[in-house]
Amino acid sequence: MTEEDVLHFKKHGFVKLRNIFSPELIEHMQKLGTSQVSAPSDNYGAGFSRLKYDMCNDDPTILELMSDPAFARIMAQLIDHQVFFTQGLGFELEKNKSTGAPWHVGSQSFGYQRREDMGYTVWTPLCRIDPKDQRGGMKYMSKELLSGEFVYQQINLVPEYLKDQIEAGKELTYADFSAMKNGLINSPEMMSLLDHFAVEDSFEPGDVLLFDKYVLHSSVPLLDGPIPSRLAYVLRFSAVEAQYDKNRVEQLAYPRGVFNYNVPSDYNERVASVDGEQVYASSYFDETREARTLARDAG
Ligand SMILES: O=C(O)CCC(=O)C(=O)O
Numbered sequence: 646m647t648e649e650d651v652l653h654f655k656k657h658g659f660v661k662l663r664n665i666f667s668p669e670l671i672e673h674m675q676k677l678g679t680s681q682v683s684a685p686s687d688n689y690g691a692g693f694s695r696l697k698y699d700m701c702n703d704d705p706t707i708l709e710l711m712s713d714p715a716f717a718r719i720m721a722q723l724i725d726h727q728v729f730f731t732q733g734l735g736f737e738l739e740k741n742k743s744t745g746a747p748w749h750v751g752s753q754s755f756g757y758q759r760r761e762d763m764g765y766t767v768w769t770p771l772c773r774i775d776p777k778d779q780r781g782g783m784k785y786m787s788k789e790l791l792s793g794e795f796v797y798q799q800i801n802l803v804p805e806y807l808k809d810q811i812e813a814g815k816e817l818t819y820a821d822f823s824a825m826k827n828g829l830i831n832s833p834e835m836m837s838l839l840d841h842f843a844v845e846d847s848f849e850p851g852d853v854l855l856f857d858k859y860v861l862h863s864s865v866p867l868l869d870g871p872i873p874s875r876l877a878y879v880l881r882f883s884a885v886e887a888q889y890d891k892n893r894v895e896q897l898a899y900p901r902g903v904f905n906y907n908v909p910s911d912y913n914e915r916v917a918s919v920d921g922e923q924v925y926a927s928s929y930f931d932e933t934r935e936a937r938t939l940a941r942d943a944g
């Protein structure tokens with residue numbers, strides 16, 4: 646990692662880092678992934694062939710990584726404040742089939758914290774990604790050009806609007822809700838605009854993309870070629886000082902009841918309970934708090 650990487654991350658909100666994870670760890674993630682991802686059970690995540698939320702949130706090997714001096718040092722150089730590992734996820738794209746996730750921000754994965762609290766993702770594809778050939782990676786937008794922070798606000802307007810519409814007798818479907826939520830940044834015009842300015846990197850196994858929660862990003866479908874499917878292992882991190890946002894959690898949960906769909910995780914409900922409480926201090930983490938915390942004294 647170079648000084649340039651640090652500046653790139655500060656400026657754009659994302660940075661691709663080479664050779665971060667060992668072949669052994671990649672193999673471990675592959676094993677975890679292959680055994681745990683499963684076909685989406687309903688609308689949520691339908692763009693993926695298989696996915697899994699809460700994939701090994703407490704896996705000992707993954708937790709060991711947090712006290713790995715080299716990894717902790719890299720994260721500390723890039724991120725200005727103390728963070729802790731919250732959640733693991735797996736996303737699989739099938740060749741010539743899966744569309745993955747459209748343009749979005751981590752409004753679900755960081756749904757438990759306030760909009761202004763920081764969250765970070767380490768996205769790790771478990772196979773080679775060549776954006777000039779078979780593709781299958783991700784594309785992302787520099788925060789300097791367009792920050793996705795407004796999407797957290799926009800999405801949080803939807804549940805109350807939905808409720809009022811339903812109370813006024815409108816019949817709404819999951820598709821209507823989905824369009825209200827994702828339609829704005831995935832309209833043909835906005836998609837063309839984002840696609841034009843997006844960055845799509847190449848990856849070798851062991852390389853990662855670090856991005857913060859305001860970075861707009863989208864899956865890139867896996868095209869024809871020798872790789873049958875692409876699995877990515879995803880680590881989420883939260884700032885230690887982040888506070889529980891109960892209203893956000895309830896807003897996110899509301900449409901689920903209405904349209905009877907399942908988000909593949911109840912993490913946001915479980916992780917804390919009192920509005921404004923420090924998530925890191927919640928009893929949910931009593932057993933593993935130390936193990937999840939990235940050391941900052943590693944230099
Ligand atoms: O792997 C993908 O295609 C999507 C991953 C993603 O959206 C995320 O990690 O936040």
Ligand SMILES: [Fe+2]
Nearest residue numbers: 749750751862
């Ligand atoms: Fe995402």
